[in-house]
Amino acid sequence: MRESEFDKINAALDRAKFALEELRKKAVELRLKRGSAMTLEEVAAWNLEAAELKQQLRKISEAVHAGNPAPHLRLVPDIE
Numbered sequence: 001m002r003e004s005e006f007d008k009i010n011a012a013l014d015r016a017k018f019a020l021e022e023l024r025k026k027a028v029e030l031r032l033k034r035g036s037a038m039t040l041e042e043v044a045a046w047n048l049e050a051a052e053l054k055q056q057l058r059k060i061s062e063a064v065h066a067g068n069p070a071p072h073l074r075l076v077p078d079i080e
Contacts, residue, residue: 016060023053
C-alpha cells in the first residue's frame with residue numbers, strides 16, 4: 001500500500017522531532033562537561049562539539065518550516 005503524502009510528511013516531522021530531542025540531550029550534557037573543563041584544550045574540544053551540534057540544528061531548522069500554521073518540510077538532499 002502506498003504511503004500518503006501526509007503520512008510521509010508526518011513521519012519526517014516525527015523524525016525531526018526525535019533528532020531535536022537527541023540534540024537537546026547532547027547540548028545539556030555538553031553544557032555540564034564544559035562547566036567542569038579544567039584546561040583550555042578541554043574547553044576548545046567542547047566548543048568544537050558545540051559547533052557540530054549547532055550545525056546539526058541548523059540543518060533541521062532549514063528543513064522544517066514550523067513558522068506557519070501548517071508546518072511543512074523542505075526536502076533537500078542529505079549531501080553537501
